[in-house]
Amino acid sequence: MSKPQYAQLSDHLEVDPITHIDPKSLIGHWINSNPDTISIARINITEANGKLQLQVFAVGPDGPIDWGIASAEVFAANPASSTGAGFTCTYDFGFAEARFQAMIMKGLLVLAQFHTFKDDSNRASYFMREYYAMTHEHFDQ
């Protein structure tokens, strides 16, 4: 069997096939470290049918906004690892799209958000990066 192609030395390796990345470290209720955020206040992360799922609660001008549930893709910290270290996820609202790239750093969830508008509002695409701590509090709104 030929060696797999690689783009950088860190992925130049042969491994026993990794069929599942364990998302355990990501699962839970995450709360924004910034109480004055104008973005996402809380995130519920669960696993259902082998897929990671997010439920996002954002801050709106008149109260919280439940974005509903979306599936996420789990990423490990290296190509030989089966331990989840982050995820990507996309919410499509029709008028706009929000893409996430998230990783665990020092016990915090660091969430990078990329927002692109698809309507005719002429709003600029933008980036946000915020920190979330795991909480034992359960929330559904």
Add this chain to the structure above:
Amino acid sequence: MNYKQKSHLHPDLLNPAAANLDPDKLLGRWINTNWETRGIAECTVAREGDDINVHIIGVGEDGPIHWPTALATPLANLEEEAGQRTPAMTATFDLGFMRADTHLRINKGVFVIVLFATFLDDSGRANYLNREFFYRHS
């Protein structure tokens, strides 16, 4: 105006100057701060006409690996920790056997590349993420 969070209504999104969308601060050649990296050796961000292109050189066993150039999407930065509002950008690299979704930004003068690699071959390698730091080549 439609919204799903307060920041969707931020007035700076309609004001290009205030949105700080100009990616010029990101242009240039950036060298990895870690001389022993097994990842990305360097990255060049260049304006070509109306486009912003990103070229990455990975560390290979027998020398540098030039990734295919990717088109960047510049993004405004509404707010970040410590009051930073440096622009950011995303770029996706299609390497055939692997897709690398990246975001690039400057944090306290250091250029940061966050990479999410998805393998498209049957090598059994795990999709993974990585973050590396770069200084401006003078």
